[in-house]
Amino acid sequence: MGQVLTSGSIDGPRPVTSESTRPDQGLEPTLGAVPVHPSAAAGQDSRVLCHMRGVGKRFSGVWACRGIDLTVLAGEVHAVIGENGAGKSTLMKLLHGVHAPEEGTIEIDGRALTFGSPRDAEAAGVAMIPQELDLFPDLSVCENLYVGRQRPRTRFGVFDWAAMRREARAVFAKLGIEIDVRAPVRSLSSASAQMVEIARALIRDARVVLMDEPTAALSQQEADRLFAIVRDLCARGVGVVYITHRLEEVFENADRVTVMRDGARVHTGPSRDLTTHSLVQMMVGRPLQKFFHRTARSPGAVALKVEGLTRRGAFEDVSFELRKGEIIGLAGLIGAGRSELAQAIFGIAAADSGTIAVDGRPVSIKNAATALGHGIAYLPEERRSQGLHLNFSSPWNIGFGNLGGLTRFGWVSPAQERRTANQYQSMFSIRGDMNKPVGGLSGGNQQKVLLSKLLFQKPDIIMLDEPTRGVDVGARAEIYRIIDELANAGKAILMISSELNEVLSMADRILVMYRGRLNGPYEGPDFSAQEIGFATAGVRVDGTEARP
């Protein structure tokens, strides 16, 4: 049949050569219909390998992504970008059979398929190279290639290791990689381990390869090498879809780009039609949605002063001041070092150098107990593993961070515990049975219990790490109200968030962390979403850098 490429967007079928942006996306008008990147269309095998039509997936009632159309062409590199929580990883998991879509269909070679598991997806030729590599560290490279596959046997019925090594070497030779196939994967660098994953995909004859932030742990050279190999794969007709946060990579390596935002696809088109500016704008550039109207405040004295704080491999030379009655938003990408910074200030994992001063006095914080003693509290990012005791009730959890506050003459007072819990329950309108294990509450209510626990520690300096992650919209608004009230009551608040909108609408000032280094502060209340967005992506904009 005459292959007519469909864009798969709501524009309906149209030739790929004119696939472009939808008109309503607020892109610069110069970005109209333009010729496609040559390698996407002019290849010898330009056909649709995979077509997702209107797929959607909900988690506990909230759509992680919905109505997504995505095509993967043979021989293309297709980048998927978007803010954290935009639904990129969910989309990849749908394609890889980890989750089943609740809406829409996935077609491979024009046939609609239902994947029950990644195994089904792999049988259909879709391979995934996850962010956290799932190799067996103590098995050899060769053995890892054969995990989940039939191993060749000799005529005596034992494994034919010679044949396996031969095939493994052949695969790596094809990729142009020098690697000892007998070496245990543990002994490899993360770049080499990634090559093993790619070889594994190749040996299974995968035709669609999904990569989730493949370059996050790689140096520039290693990343270049990876992309050389990716190009090679594409030349063989493999379609590569990859998620990244590094925008510069998109322009260097991707043929087409899909931008996602809030669980929806907002743009698909050739990368060469885009600029960093337009990409960032699409990622964050909706009219600023105020979840909550910030009250006008006049911050007081400096409550927390951090100077030159460094922990090697996590963050470097971090300095900032946090005043009473002020909310500082700490923006950045996951892995930029924000949680590590907060946890260093909280004494969980101490910094190597630098100073911390509370109310103008230098303090030495060795563990979380001393941090709390100085009035510093921290709402951990991982609610379930770091924050709550899921098998215990809400009052038990609220009291746990400050048992002294419940204790009368050495005994925990059940009456005091009840009063405290009732007080926070009505203050935060926590819904659900308080006597049941907190693990049974919804994410939003769990977060309110965790906030109650933090406030019962009576802190003056509050560090909130992703305070609305996994929280439904209704509870979010309540949490924003609580944070605002705390600032009005004179608390100094540092709010770490990967959701730019949240930071933009809540913070009085914004700091941005990129690969362990701090930029800013950006002064509010009228922040430029683009400016902050650029900074989180590590793109430097003249005149906005506070740092030299």
Add this chain to the structure above:
Amino acid sequence: MTAISGTAIGKRAAAASSRTMLLAAFFVVEVAALGIFVPGWLTVDGLLDTSRIFIESGLLALGMTFVIITGGIDLSVASLLALVSVVIGFSHQAGLPLPVAMVLGIGTGVGCGLLNGAIVAYLGLHPLVVTLATMALFRGGAYVISNAAAYSEYPAWFTTIGGFYIGEVLPAQLPVFAVLCVLAWMILEKTPFGRRVYGLGENEQAVRFSGINVAHLKLKVYGLMGLLAALASIIETSRISTSRANMALGLELPVIAAVVLGGTKVTGGSGTIAGTLLGLLILSYLQDGLQFAGISSDWGLFITGALLVLGVLVNENAGRNRG
């Protein structure tokens, strides 16, 4: 919005108490059955007298309940009991006044418990490995100090600790044990320390993020275990009026068995003193009754094992149903 009522542990407490009721019912049925099928066994004197034997493992079981609730284990308790006894006996033989020797023994118990705790807390090693090593270390220490000899020159006042009867039937150590049980229950359920013990077993990371010093907490728990081992040692030494290095050989097993049968999960985070006590009673009286009936101790061990398997199955299912 529902009001908050009763204890904070809520549903867990309900699940734990239904298990405790089950164990209590089992204990009553067991005693009744033994009374019917083993003529002459069921007497008040007999029941009370048996308590002299199990109180020592009972004291260890109280400490072990704390240790296992934190998600740990202590295999060295029986060895420590022997070491403490030998320290008391041989320092007394060397001329130390007995009260001073007893203080030295208690110090040894607490010190060795703290050693376990320190290795677990500061070196981050698994308690199973640590206490397996100190199990050999303490027992070996007892052999070295005693030179494999026994010491039994104890004065009469000392042997009354474990050999005195109140009103001719009630062993003197029984009310002491009862008081300690109540104390352990109150500490575990009603103090901040007890709360932290439960918290540590369920989620150590969340304890750390709550601003609690996890290392100190572990030191206290293993130190308490050492103290109880020392008390058990003094009672046993007094009861048999002998100190020797092979005392209480293998006693850690029935101790851990009683705790586990009593509903304490080895993965930590749940368990009760009442459960441990019932587990102890069920195992001790079963063994005593079988022994009384003249059934070989091999069978006694076999039945104990079968009971344990059953107990663990019940625990696991109770845990699963709680969801």
